[in-house]
Amino acid sequence: MRRTLFCALALALLLLAGCRGPVEDLVGDYESERLDLSPARLTLRSDGGGSLTVGAEEAPFRWEVRDEGQVVLHTRQGGVISARRGRGMLELEMPGAGKQVFRKAAK
Amino acid sequence: MRTELERKRLSLRVLLETAQELAGILQPRKIMETFLLTAMGPIGAMRGVAVLARPAGCEGMVLSRGLPPAEAEALEQRLPDICDAYFPYRDLDGDFPSSKIRVIRRDQAGGDSLLPRDMDILLCFNVDESHCGLLALGPLLSADEAGAGAELESDASTLLHSLLHLLIGALRGALAVSNIRQLSVDLGRKNDRLTEALASSHAVQRGLDRRVHQLAAVNELAAEMAHLREVQGILDRFLLTMLGAFSVGSGLVLLLDRAAHGVDLAVRGAPDTGLSGYAAADVLVYKSFTASGGRSVAPLTVEPVGDPAASLAGSGLPFEAACAIYFALDRDVQGVLVLGETISGEALEDDDVQMLRAQVGTLLGYVQGARHLATITALNENLTRQNEELTRTVTALTEARQTIDLLERAGERVRSFLRTEGQRSRRFSWLDCGVILVAAMLLGFLFNLASPNGVPLVPEHLRRPPAQTITAQKARELQQSEGALLVDARPQAFFDQQRVRGATNLTPALFDMMYLMRFAQVPLSTPLIIYGGNISRRWDEDVAAKLMAREHERVLVLEEGLTAWAARGYPVEP
Missing domain, CATH: 3.30.450.40 (GAF domain)
Incomplete structure (x- = not known):
């Protein structure tokens, strides 16, 4: 019984380690392509935290990766914004306001 | 002298x-x-x-x-x-x-x-x-x-x-x-008789040689057909042997199964002219039956067909029939053996026909054996499948029995546990219950106070001053005169169902991010008209409070919300 439990845990750790690669790829700063408005910066940190910065104001959130590469942002008030990851980009689905594309900024 | x-x-x-x-x-x-x-x-x-x-x-x-x-x-x-x-x-x-x-x-x-x-x-x-x-x-x-x-x-x-x-x-x-x-005369006569006897003996010798050849071929046929298991293979082998034994250039043997609506056909020395079809085969077998003189189809019947060239004409035979044998395995399975001219052009003798008839009788035995074997094989396969299903059923029953035993043991343990806990519960007092309840409440308060997403003990809208309201008519006038922005504070699902035309969705849950994305550039003097709420949730007042906290000068809550707006016939979408 213990041996089986140990094997299951080891397998789960291996799966978590395997899933860590794509999450690391998402970490970084993203900039929006808003021509008529002031630029917005989206920051995803490796500890699961992140922030949206427009001008001098900043809105913190937490983020996670779910199945099929879907990225979910959790606001402090309990709201949820889903995003779809692409090649070097992140597309946020803003409720009632359409999609907003953020491109990863060069380091 | x-x-x-x-x-x-x-x-x-x-x-x-x-x-x-x-x-x-x-x-x-x-x-x-x-x-x-x-x-x-x-x-x-x-x-x-x-x-x-x-x-x-x-x-x-x-x-x-x-x-x-x-x-x-x-x-x-x-x-x-x-x-x-x-x-x-x-x-x-x-x-x-x-x-x-x-x-x-x-x-x-x-x-x-x-x-x-x-x-x-x-x-x-x-x-x-x-x-x-x-x-x-x-x-x-x-x-x-x-x-x-x-x-x-x-x-x-x-x-x-x-x-x-x-x-x-x-x-x-x-x-x-x-x-x-x-x-001399007697000798001449005897010589003539001897010559005739010699010629007769030569004819008898040829007949015996032919008979020996036929019997050898039949013997080989019996040895080969003993290993055949399929009707088609038996017919092919039988026809090939008969053609060789009786020196015939072309022939066919046909087996018609009326119950299964199937035809087995073997043709040698001539092309197949469609006799493998059921209708044509049925016609040929019926003509053979009527020409054989039989009045009823008895099992294992073998009868020569009289004048086969005339009686089987027009049956689709690919050659002219010189000899034909009708046979019946039972009422459903009947057939015919048709042979063409011999290679030498001589007609088959009565002894040959009788031997051919005997061989057809032997063929019936082999065909019947093959059909019985097929039936037995099918029954065995069916039996094997049933055995496998039975084995699976027994295995499933065994597993189910094991599961039942396991569940019974688990149930016995649960009953034992409940019995033990029941005995322990009798020792539980109201003081214990009160201590646990107070400890749980303290832990809950502490967690709520420590959590950044904690629920306030007193709802905020009860502590803050009520927001300024506006009627639908004045809100419409304010929108048209000063370009007031209408803000829908309801969740996105309600917003997608119906909204004021041109309104922006801004919910309390996404306020920080949506405000930065959509309202950070809006001048603070622009009138903002908020709507959306019900008896239990005042999303409009929450959003209005947040907007006022961000120093917007004119934040108004639409009285009776979207219902009043729509009732006056003002534009909504979709």
Whole structure:
């Protein structure tokens, strides 16, 4: 019984380690392509935290990766914004306001 | 002395002339006639009678000279009596030499009345083992001088004996020639019979060779068909063997299964002209049945088809039928074997047809065996499947039994646990319950206070001053006059269902991010009209409070929300 439990845990750790690669790829700063408005910066940190910065104001959130590469942002008030990851980009689905594309900024 | 020499010379001359006369004559009658004519003169007889007979059969010839025709004819009629009187059969059975000449005295002869009375000389002689002769001469010319009953002189007697020896020799030669001729004829006849027998034996030999060939082929067929398991393979092998055994160039064998609506067909030496189809095969089998003379379909019937060329014409046969055998395995399975012309062009004999019929009977046995084997195989496969299903069922039942045992044990443990806990619960007091409840409440308060997303103990909208409201009519005027922005504070699902045309969705849950994205550039002096709320949730007031906290100067809450707006007929979407 213990041996089986140990094997299951080891397998789960291996799966978590395997899933860590794509999450690391998402970490970084993203900039929006808003021509008529002031630029917005989206920051995803490796500890699961992140922030949206427009001008001098900043809105913190937490983020996670779910199945099929879907990225979910959790606001402090309990709201949820889903995003779809692409090649070097992140597309946020803003409720009632359409999609907003953020491109990863060069380091 | 001189006279003696003259007589001897005369006797020798007579003997020479007689020998010359008899030489070259091959007919016994002619010999007897010539001898009688030649002998009467030197002996001095005026009449003569000569008989040549076979005493065993009482047959022969009677010749006479010097007798009246009536007496000569009567004498010929008395030949059997003459044979009985003068040629006793027992005397001829080896008692006397074949050339024995007997001088018979008339008073001693039993047939004295059979011959003319004046015959002075009576001689019997044996020609061979089966022929006897009689010579009677008289009256003699010398008897007139010496009186009746005078005996022949010594010289004359010697001459007569010599003449008889010549006669016997000539008759023996003639009879021998006659026997040789008869033997030659008999030999020719026997030779012809032998030739016919030889030809017949050759035909029989060919038939036997053919039969041996057929039996060898049938024997090989039996050895090969014993290993065949499918009907089609049996038909192919059978047809090939029959064609080879009976030297036939083309043929077919067809098996029709009316129950299964199927046809098995084997064709050799000719193309398939569509007989593998059920309808054409049915027609051929029906014509074969009617032409075979059968009145009912009995199991294991094998009948030759009468006049197959005419009766099976128009049945789609790819060759002209020379021989056909109808057969029936049972009422549903029937068939026909059709053979074309032999390679030599000869028709099959009755024995061949009978053997072919017997082989078709053997074929029925093999076909029936193959069909039974197929049935048994299908039954075995079905049985195997059922066994497998039964095994799976037994396995499932065993597993279910194990599961039931496991569940029963688990249930027993649960019952034991509940029994134990029940016993323990009886020791539980209200004080314990109160302590646990207070501890839980303290832990909950502490967690709520420590959590950044904690729920305030007193709802915020009760502590803050109420937001300024506006009616739908004035909100519409404010929108048109000063460009007020309408903000829908409801969740996105409600916003998507219906909203004020041009309104922006801004919920409390996403306020921080949506405000930065959509309202950070809005001037603080722009009027903002908020709507959306129900009895339990005041999203509009929450959003209004947040906007006022961000120092927007004119934040108004629409009275009665979207309902009042829509009721006045102001534009909504979608």
